[in-house]
Amino acid sequence: MSEKTKYTEIWENNEIESLYKRFSAVVKPFEIPLLAILAKKANEIFRDRPGISIFEIGAGNGQHTQIILNAIDKNHNISYTGIDVSSAQREQFEVASKVFQSNVNVVEYTISSFQDYSPIKQYDVVISQHSWYGIGSDIKNFEKLRDILTDGGVCFIMLNPKGNLSQIAMQNNNENPFSSDDLDGPLTACGLRFERVTSYNDDNTRQSFCVDGKLTQHGLDHFSYLYRKDLQGDERNVIEMIKDAPDEAFRFPTDLIIVRK
Numbered sequence: 001m002s003e004k005t006k007y008t009e010i011w012e013n014n015e016i017e018s019l020y021k022r023f024s025a026v027v028k029p030f031e032i033p034l035l036a037i038l039a040k041k042a043n044e045i046f047r048d049r050p051g052i053s054i055f056e057i058g059a060g061n062g063q064h065t066q067i068i069l070n071a072i073d074k075n076h077n078i079s080y081t082g083i084d085v086s087s088a089q090r091e092q093f094e095v096a097s098k099v100f101q102s103n104v105n106v107v108e109y110t111i112s113s114f115q116d117y118s119p120i121k122q123y124d125v126v127i128s129q130h131s132w133y134g135i136g137s138d139i140k141n142f143e144k145l146r147d148i149l150t151d152g153g154v155c156f157i158m159l160n161p162k163g164n165l166s167q168i169a170m171q172n173n174n175e176n177p178f179s180s181d182d183l184d185g186p187l188t189a190c191g192l193r194f195e196r197v198t199s200y201n202d203d204n205t206r207q208s209f210c211v212d213g214k215l216t217q218h219g220l221d222h223f224s225y226l227y228r229k230d231l232q233g234d235e236r237n238v239i240e241m242i243k244d245a246p247d248e249a250f251r252f253p254t255d256l257i258i259v260r261k
């Protein structure tokens with residue numbers, strides 16, 4: 001059994017799935033431009049192919065998966081495999097997948113961490129949307145990523161860079177604040193080429209999180225998830241953290257790393 005980070009453990013115990021549902025409504029504005037880029041790139045690369053196989057690491061509750069699958073050209077038959085450590089997320093995914101389009105075949109959704117997963121085949125597209133925080137920098141997992149990709153395949157890793165409030169909160173939570181800035185070394189060491197696209201949410205400002213020393217509803221939703229507990233009536237630590245965070249952190253910079261084999 002490989003070593004787990006705390007980030008993965010809190011999902012395995014299903015402690016934050018319900019908070020994430022609340023949070024994911026808030027993240028959509030800045031995730032959606034990146035999901036559109038992801039689907040456009042996949043459409044370009046596999047333009048002439050009738051079928052695409054997709055493997056998603058940390059597939060979650062299916063909401064973001066569905067946005068991607070809907071944006072991939074309908075003339076592709078998609079065979080989809082997901083893994084995640086959270087059985088509560090899988091339950092949500094089962095509901096979401098009922099309305100996936102008819103060109104999508106969900107082959108399986110396995111409960112496993114990527115570290116413990118032994119792939120039995122290769123995939124054209126590998127997606128990791130905000131799950132690599134729990135996987136970290138161990139080179140073995142980047143080698144596994146390289147080996148799971150077909151020749152000419154593409155992997156999309158979405159992660160926060162260091163300046164993001166999530167990173168600051170992870171640090172305060174004593175979690176592993178693995179960031180998109182930490183990917184360059186291991187990807188290069190595995191001989192993988194990559195490019196980076198950053199998206200911001202310009203509607204997020206210090207004031208949209210906190211007014212007159214109190215969290216707004218928007219702030220409450222974000223920070224309850226980031227601090228892994230419902231913060232209603234217990235906002236002091238968060239207000240303290242906001243005080244020191246730079247303005248840039250509130251725009252939630254988010255990176256999409258496009259990796260080619």
Ligand SMILES: C[S@@+](CC[C@H](N)C(=O)[O-])C[C@H]1O[C@@H](n2cnc3c(N)ncnc32)[C@H](O)[C@@H]1O
Nearest residue numbers: 008011058060064085086113114129130131134
């Ligand atoms: C922030 S959520 C993102 C979920 C989904 N990808 C999305 O974009 O909505 C992180 C997901 O990664 C999963 N996860 C955490 N550590 C993992 C690991 N080591 N291997 C696989 N999945 C992991 C969690 O259970 C959770 O569903």
